[in-house]
Amino acid sequence: MMISRRIMMGGLAALTAVPGCAGAPESSIRPPVRIGSSGASDALVARAGLSGEVAYAVADSRGTLIEGRDAALPPASTAKAMTALYALDRLGAGHRFQTLVMASGPVSGGVVQGDLWLVGGGDPSLDTDGLAAMAADLAARGVRGVTGRFYAYGGALPLIDRIDAGQPVHANYNATVSGLNLNFNRVYFSWGAGGGGASLDARSGRVVPPVTMARVRVVGRSSPVYTYSGGAGVDNWTVASSAVGRGGNRWLPVRQPDAYTAEVFRWLAAARGVSLPEPVVTRSAPQGAVLATRASVPLTEILRDMLKFSNNMTAEAVGLSASRQGSLAASGAAMSAWLAAKYGARMDLRDHSGLSGASRVAPSQMVAALARAQGDATGRYLRGLLKDEGLFDAAGVERLSDRVRIKAKTGTLNFTSALAGYVEAGGTERVFAIIAADLPRRAALAADEEARPVGGAAWTRGARILQSRLIENWVG
Numbered sequence: 001m002m003i004s005r006r007i008m009m010g011g012l013a014a015l016t017a018v019p020g021c022a023g024a025p026e027s028s029i030r031p032p033v034r035i036g037s038s039g040a041s042d043a044l045v046a047r048a049g050l051s052g053e054v055a056y057a058v059a060d061s062r063g064t065l066i067e068g069r070d071a072a073l074p075p076a077s078t079a080k081a082m083t084a085l086y087a088l089d090r091l092g093a094g095h096r097f098q099t100l101v102m103a104s105g106p107v108s109g110g111v112v113q114g115d116l117w118l119v120g121g122g123d124p125s126l127d128t129d130g131l132a133a134m135a136a137d138l139a140a141r142g143v144r145g146v147t148g149r150f151y152a153y154g155g156a157l158p159l160i161d162r163i164d165a166g167q168p169v170h171a172n173y174n175a176t177v178s179g180l181n182l183n184f185n186r187v188y189f190s191w192g193a194g195g196g197g198a199s200l201d202a203r204s205g206r207v208v209p210p211v212t213m214a215r216v217r218v219v220g221r222s223s224p225v226y227t228y229s230g231g232a233g234v235d236n237w238t239v240a241s242s243a244v245g246r247g248g249n250r251w252l253p254v255r256q257p258d259a260y261t262a263e264v265f266r267w268l269a270a271a272r273g274v275s276l277p278e279p280v281v282t283r284s285a286p287q288g289a290v291l292a293t294r295a296s297v298p299l300t301e302i303l304r305d306m307l308k309f310s311n312n313m314t315a316e317a318v319g320l321s322a323s324r325q326g327s328l329a330a331s332g333a334a335m336s337a338w339l340a341a342k343y344g345a346r347m348d349l350r351d352h353s354g355l356s357g358a359s360r361v362a363p364s365q366m367v368a369a370l371a372r373a374q375g376d377a378t379g380r381y382l383r384g385l386l387k388d389e390g391l392f393d394a395a396g397v398e399r400l401s402d403r404v405r406i407k408a409k410t411g412t413l414n415f416t417s418a419l420a421g422y423v424e425a426g427g428t429e430r431v432f433a434i435i436a437a438d439l440p441r442r443a444a445l446a447a448d449e450e451a452r453p454v455g456g457a458a459w460t461r462g463a464r465i466l467q468s469r470l471i472e473n474w475v476g
Contacts, residue, residue, distance in 0.1 A: 040473050041067060048466040050459065052415065052438025057363035058474045061429040063371030066474070068364055072348070073435040075361040076411025077310045078420040079354030082347070082369060083319045084303045084385060086335045088378045089342070090322035097123030097296040097321070099130075099180075101138055104148065104288035115148035116276060117286040118265050120180025120258070122157045123296045124317035125305075127183050128204035130294050131261070132268045137292040139272035150276040152262035154180030155283040157320045160328055161255060163312055163355045168450060170226035170237075172251055174355065175313035177320065182254075182261040184313050187214045187235075190249035194218075195241060200252070202264045209267045213259050214252065218244055233259035233281060256281075304385045307409055312353035319352025328352075332359070345369035354411055357442065363433035366420050371431040383407055386421055391468040396461035404475060411435075414453050415442045417463035425475035434470060436463040 045054045057068030075082075087095075098121040105114025120126075156179030167174035176185050183202055191198040195218030200211045214235040222242040229236045235255050254260045262279030269276050296302065299318070306314040316328065325331040332349040339345045345368040350356040373379025386407040390398040408421025420433035438459065445453050 041470055042069070044466065044469045044473060045069075048462055048469075050436055050438070050462050050466060051441060052436060054434070054436045054466065055363050056432070056434040056470060057367045058430050058432040058470075059367050059371050061371075061374070061431065063368065063374075063431065065364065065367070066430070068367075070362045070364045071435075072360040072362045073437045073439075074357045074359055074413060074416050074418075075347075075349075075354050075366065075420075075435065076413045076416050076418045077312075077354040078366065078409045078411040078418045078433070078435075079349055079352065079359060079361070080307055080310065080315050080411075081382065081386070081409040081420060082335065082339060082349065082366075083315050083352040084307060084382050085369070085373055085378055086338055086352075087299060087303065087318045087322045088381050089338070091299055091318075093298065093300050093377075093381055095299040097121045097125070097302075099123050099126055099134065099294040100286075100290050101134055101292040102286050102288040103146075103291050106289075107141070107143055107291075110142050110144035112143060112146040112148070112291075114146070114288065115151055116146045116291075117151045117153055117288060118180070118262055118279075119286045120152075120154045120156055120178065120261070122179050122181075122317055122321045123294075124177075124181055124184070124311075124314040125296050125302050126181055126261075126294065128202050128209060128264060128268075129206055131182065131265050132204075132207055134292045134294045135265060135268040135272050135274065138269060139274050141291055143274055143291065145275045146277070150262070150266065150279050151286065152180060152258045152265075152279045152281045153283070153286045154178035154258040154261075154281075155285065156180075157317060158326050159258075160316060160320075163316055163328065163351060163353060164357075167355070168226075168447075169228045169255075170252065172253055173312050175253055175316070176255050176257055177313060177316045178257045180258045180261045181313070181317060182257060182264060184311065185254045185257045185260070186251040187211050187254050187260065188249065189216060189237075189252045190247075191218070191239075191244055192247045193245075195239065195244040198239075202260070207268070207271075209264045211260065211263060213256065213263050214254060216252070228255070230255050235260075300381060300385065307385055308387045310410070312355050315353035316351060328356075332356075339369055343369040343372040345372075355413075357413060357416070361433075361435070363420070363435055366433035367431050370420065370422070370433070374431075383422055389419070389421070391472065392461075392465045393468075394465065396465055398464070404472065406471065408432075412460060413442070414445060414450060414456055415439075415459055417460050417467070419464075419467045423471050423475055428475045430471075430474050432471065432474060434467050436466065 055071040160177040323331040411418035
């Protein structure tokens with residue numbers, strides 16, 4: 001079965017719905033502070049009966065605070081809205097990530113007289129179809145082989161093994177990030193009844209290259225469902241036999257994306273008549289002349305998909321590209337400093353996706369950034385990139401409203417639900433942020449509860465219903 005890029009992203013979005021987050025601080029930076037309330041909002045919070053804390057802030061379109069109850073809580077994926085602002089400012093709306101094929105020597109008689117380099121530029125959107133186009137371009141230049149080595153370079157960004165070390169190693173939303181990325185650093189795992197015929201490939205819309213650097217074995221056990229070990233360019237997975245059933249498929253994360261991308265490119269090149277040796281992964285700077293280039297779509301399109309599908313890997317690659325820092329912690333700190341300098345908004349962000357439960361944001365500060373950003377081109381871009389969100393009814397069913405238009409970013413972790421953005425109804429405009437979190441309940445989760453914690457779905461449904469009632473109250 002071929003997988004389109006949009007289906008691929010949509011599938012990842014489904015997997016990011018309720019990730020856990022172990023090992024994070026489980027207390028607010030400061031206790032809730034009442035900014036000033038009409039009483040109606042607090043009554044809605046009390047009626048919802050959610051465990052934990054609920055913090056919120058709402059301002060008019062000029063950024064004047066109307067009411068709120070502040071507490072510093074994990075922003076979850078609403079942090080991606082801040083990442084979008086940061087990337088637009090630092091990289092520019094029209095920025096395109098470049099992936100290159102370079103040669104250290106001239107091409108003579110169809111053979112590169114030296115080494116060939118596959119050079120990543122941090123593109124989070126590169127897929128197998130894009131890589132196939134590069135292989136076709138290389139063949140079109142008459143290249144058929146090389147005398148030297150085939151290098152894969154991902155040093156444009158630091159290699160981030162996992163966004164959050166406390167998350168399950170097999171979780172797609174907890175991706176690896178490098179300067180050389182492919183298919184959101186995932187490999188397609190399919191199997192038949194009882195785990196027979198298990199295979200791994202790098203499929204996209206048009207081609208299905210097999211993958212050997214990732215390997216999987218079905219073993220006789222009931223738990224854990226997955227184990228992982230890696231090194232020397234190989235990802236080794238085992239899967240519990242009790243989990244394979246009659247057959248199925250899923251995307252597994254790739255923990256060594258440079259080796260993965262190079263193997264797939266080598267296969268695609270061979271299909272075009274270009275013979276390359278086994279790839280060598282390196283962080284040494286590439287050298288030579290450019291033979292083929294693949295430019296991403298403009299940054300605005302990458303950010304629109306990031307916000308729509310809440311893609312964590314994209315957020316981290318974009319944020320690291322903007323900060324040029326060597327770690328997620330340093331990069332999150334750089335973005336936090338930028339938000340303070342640019343918009344006077346004080347946040348403690350530990351990454352760019354919001355996956356880390358260690359990040360802390362007060363709703364008033366999120367509102368400050370969103371409101372003040374409307375005064376510059378960066379913020380106007382953001383409002384257009386945000387997804388239209390609906391209102392939840394009493395049964396927890398979301399429906400887009402003809403009367404109330406919400407442009408916002410959602411955020412969900414276990415026992416944390418956030419929503420931040422803009423709302424307009426009947427000529428009334430508001431900027432808002434709402435975060436609900438039961439941090440003690442999150443802290444009590446065992447590792448095997450993170451995928452589906454008891455009571456988690458009902459708690460999140462209640463939080464989303466409350467968010468809708470608050471928004472309706474704010475726009476009359």
